[in-house]
Amino acid sequence: MRDFGIFFESLTIPAVEVIKIHCMAPFVPRLVSMFSRSQGPSLLRKLAFRTIQLEAGELSTLLKLTPQLIELDIVVPPTYDLLRLIYGEGDVMLAPMLRALYIYEWESIGVAQIEHFNSLAQVRCQPSGKDADDGITPSLGSGTTLDMLRIVFDSGENRDESQKILNAWSHTLSPEEARAVDMLVFWRGIIRRDRIFGIRDVDIEHRRSDCVTLDKIMACIEQCEAIITTKVLRV
Amino acid sequence: MIFFLAHACMNLCANFFFLLQETNIHIDLRRVIGLLNIPDQDKYNLEQRAMDIFAKWDQLLLTDLDDYCWARSSPELRGYSMVIDHSLVYIPKYHGERHISVYRESPMPHTLIYSIANISRCREHCIRFGAWRSF
Numbered sequence: 001m002r003d004f005g006i007f008f009e010s011l012t013i014p015a016v017e018v019i020k021i022h023c024m025a026p027f028v029p030r031l032v033s034m035f036s037r038s039q040g041p042s043l044l045r046k047l048a049f050r051t052i053q054l055e056a057g058e059l060s061t062l063l064k065l066t067p068q069l070i071e072l073d074i075v076v077p078p079t080y081d082l083l084r085l086i087y088g089e090g091d092v093m094l095a096p097m098l099r100a101l102y103i104y105e106w107e108s109i110g111v112a113q114i115e116h117f118n119s120l121a122q123v124r125c126q127p128s129g130k131d132a133d134d135g136i137t138p139s140l141g142s143g144t145t146l147d148m149l150r151i152v153f154d155s156g157e158n159r160d161e162s163q164k165i166l167n168a169w170s171h172t173l174s175p176e177e178a179r180a181v182d183m184l185v186f187w188r189g190i191i192r193r194d195r196i197f198g199i200r201d202v203d204i205e206h207r208r209s210d211c212v213t214l215d216k217i218m219a220c221i222e223q224c225e226a227i228i229t230t231k232v233l234r235v
Numbered sequence: 236m237i238f239f240l241a242h243a244c245m246n247l248c249a250n251f252f253f254l255l256q257e258t259n260i261h262i263d264l265r266r267v268i269g270l271l272n273i274p275d276q277d278k279y280n281l282e283q284r285a286m287d288i289f290a291k292w293d294q295l296l297l298t299d300l301d302d303y304c305w306a307r308s309s310p311e312l313r314g315y316s317m318v319i320d321h322s323l324v325y326i327p328k329y330h331g332e333r334h335i336s337v338y339r340e341s342p343m344p345h346t347l348i349y350s351i352a353n354i355s356r357c358r359e360h361c362i363r364f365g366a367w368r369s370f
Binding site for chain 1: 251253254256257258259260263264266278279281284285288302303304305307308320321322323324325327
């Protein structure tokens with residue numbers, strides 16, 4: 001559709017329950033305008049959209065107009081909106097009935113976002129009355145807890161990197177360990193790139209060649225264990 | 236002497252645990268091993284070696300499930316018929332009075348490490364073990 005503006009401006013949908021939009025053009029203000037025009041509280045229960053332009057405040061405004069929402073599937077929102085999704089706006093909790101939240105992240109989670117995502121998880125997924133480990137994270141109060149909080153990445157590498165950051169898996173590696181990591185990462189790359197044993201009915205010679213590769217990988221792993229054993233026993 | 240050996244063993248476990256977290260090689264290796272149709276079994280003894288490796292790793296990984304609040308998720312078909320492949324799912328440490336360690340007692344404790352199964356399987360599992368609120 002070439003002009004979303006005209007489409008939304010001529011639309012009033014007070015009873016709509018599901019909206020899915022995939023559009024790179026900025027359309028959220030039009031959506032807000034449409035919900036504002038519709039009389040009575042919105043009955044929208046599921047909202048999914050992808051856009052590359054989401055200005056600060058747009059999502060919060062939209063969520064205030066759609067309090068019945070139980071499922072939200074969006075691109076990663078600006079920090080302004082993320083904080084409001086966590087802590088609410090004033091006394092108003094945004095999307096209080098939300099049960100499933102999917103956030104699409106274009107790249108790996110940045111250091112600045114770690115705290116926000118973990119706060120979002122702790123505040124909105126943790127049942128009220130059971131505080132988070134830190135003892136200072138506020139509980140949700142009124143409103144439902146999320147059954148599903150999922151961050152979707154565009155690649156496995158970004159997902160893996162983000163998992164380390166979000167779970168706080170940070171380790172200071174000794175030179176021996178760093179060497180072992182380099183070797184394992186190299187072999188992991190071979191497994192992924194070549195997809196060994198990944199094709200059905202490949203010829204016997206191909207599978208023999210895969211065996212040689214896998215033998216080297218196993219030997220590397222056994223060697224890594226030996227490196228660490230030696231290092232530990234030397235301490 | 237016993238204290239020294241115990242300390243050394245703990246260090247070894249911790250260090251190799253870090254190595255797995257850092258490289259994620261256990262995830263790809265398990266996938267590959269699952270696909271094996273190995274010729275020359277006598278020559279390389281790959282299956283037995285893999286079983287030995289995973290026996291050690293699994294024991295190591297399952298002792299620290301608290302570190303997996305953000306778990307990998309299996310591919311799932313949803314939305315605009317798109318496959319969600321590379322995603323992380325948040326697993327709260329507590330749900331009701333149950334701790335995340337419920338996964339250790341479950342029939343598929345590895346799901347937290349290797350990948351949470353699709354949502355419906357996850358629901359079945361969690362309802363059965365009371366870790367999740369009913370959907």
